[in-house]
Amino acid sequence: MKTLLEFQQIEERMQSLGDQARVEVLARSQSGNLSLPICKITFGSEYPSAPVIGFVGGVHGLERIGAQVCIALMNSVAELSLWDENLQKTLQKIRIFFIPTVNPIGIYQRTRCNPRGVDLMRNSPVEAENPARWVGGQRVSPRLPWYRGKLGAPMEVEAQALVDAVTKEIKDSSLAITLDIHSGFGMQDRLWFPYAKTVKPFPDLAMAFEFKKLMDRTYPHHFYKIEPQSQSYTTHGDLWDYIYDQHTTQNSSQKYLPLCLEMGSWLWVKKNPMQILTADGPFNPVKAHREQRILRRHNTLLEFLIRAISSPHAWVHGEGEKQQQSLQRAKELWYATTPS
Ligand SMILES: [Zn+2]
Numbered sequence: 001m002k003t004l005l006e007f008q009q010i011e012e013r014m015q016s017l018g019d020q021a022r023v024e025v026l027a028r029s030q031s032g033n034l035s036l037p038i039c040k041i042t043f044g045s046e047y048p049s050a051p052v053i054g055f056v057g058g059v060h061g062l063e064r065i066g067a068q069v070c071i072a073l074m075n076s077v078a079e080l081s082l083w084d085e086n087l088q089k090t091l092q093k094i095r096i097f098f099i100p101t102v103n104p105i106g107i108y109q110r111t112r113c114n115p116r117g118v119d120l121m122r123n124s125p126v127e128a129e130n131p132a133r134w135v136g137g138q139r140v141s142p143r144l145p146w147y148r149g150k151l152g153a154p155m156e157v158e159a160q161a162l163v164d165a166v167t168k169e170i171k172d173s174s175l176a177i178t179l180d181i182h183s184g185f186g187m188q189d190r191l192w193f194p195y196a197k198t199v200k201p202f203p204d205l206a207m208a209f210e211f212k213k214l215m216d217r218t219y220p221h222h223f224y225k226i227e228p229q230s231q232s233y234t235t236h237g238d239l240w241d242y243i244y245d246q247h248t249t250q251n252s253s254q255k256y257l258p259l260c261l262e263m264g265s266w267l268w269v270k271k272n273p274m275q276i277l278t279a280d281g282p283f284n285p286v287k288a289h290r291e292q293r294i295l296r297r298h299n300t301l302l303e304f305l306i307r308a309i310s311s312p313h314a315w316v317h318g319e320g321e322k323q324q325q326s327l328q329r330a331k332e333l334w335y336a337t338t339p340s
Contacts, residue, residue, distance in 0.1 A: 006104075131236050195240075
């Protein structure tokens with residue numbers, strides 16, 4: 001039976017965990033005789049209102065390193081959950097979930113899109129204002145990149161599985177963060193927050209600013225560039241814009257910060273220019289030592305996210321003067337040249 005290295009890694013890990021984690025098959029991605037599951041692995045509190053942090057990988061199959069980083073972080077949480085009393089205590093009040101292979105056939109076939117040629121990160125019904133040409137999403141043909149799917153068609157099975165699973169996890173949660181891991185853009189690792197659809201600020205901009213401030217203070221030498229995605233390019237159909245808008249319309253008091261980690265793969269290419277000639281080259285570290293480095297590079301981010309979600313009073317403020325000040329400073333930092 002055809003399978004993925006990533007599933008073998010997940011299965012091996014699950015065997016040692018017993019009831020420390022809950023495993024769920026969200027859906028199956030199909031293409032001809034090929035059928036691969038989309039799995040979710042969850043640790044910690046089952047209270048619907050518990051704070052939640054979710055890690056997602058493999059939305060773009062070709063960016064295999066994203067799935068691998070997601071699994072590496074899951075392995076660390078799995079191991080720590082067996083012996084670290086601090087994390088065990090933390091997991092009684094928070095929930096951590098992982099969906100490492102959203103587009104399993106894309107990973108298997110080394111394609112950005114799903115088996116039907118759809119770019120899942122352009123597939124939601126969200127329409128952008130002034131999207132980037134082509135890269136912002138197109139409906140011309142699945143043979144061309146950034147295909148959104150047919151107008152009016154339901155979302156692809158992989159996109160819908162992700163939307164449903166994340167929505168369910170965060171629906172009643174007091175505070176949620178998700179981190180969707182990608183590669184293929186820029187020389188630096190970026191943490192993007194919404195929107196992708198517009199250059200205008202998203203409603204929780206003050207919270208994004210407080211998150212950045214807390215991270216800058218806690219790890220002043222961190223290497224992430226934290227910014228709105230729209231400063232790089234705007235797109236139609238972003239799944240996180242869609243989940244965020246749906247969530248905040250229905251649950252205005254529950255805070256949610258969707259983040260994308262866009263790993264700066266151009267740096268890997270710069271250090272090893274010949275890799276651009278391979279299919280995986282523009283999106284993945286090809287040399288073994290560099291892959292090892294990338295797989296351990298985000299451990300501090302994992303630790304920070306777990307601590308931030310466990311201690312919301314440090315950075316999540318209700319409406320008030322503090323929030324207004326943060327909003328003002330965020331606009332000066334990120335939106336000085338765009339209309340609000
Ligand atoms: Zn991507």
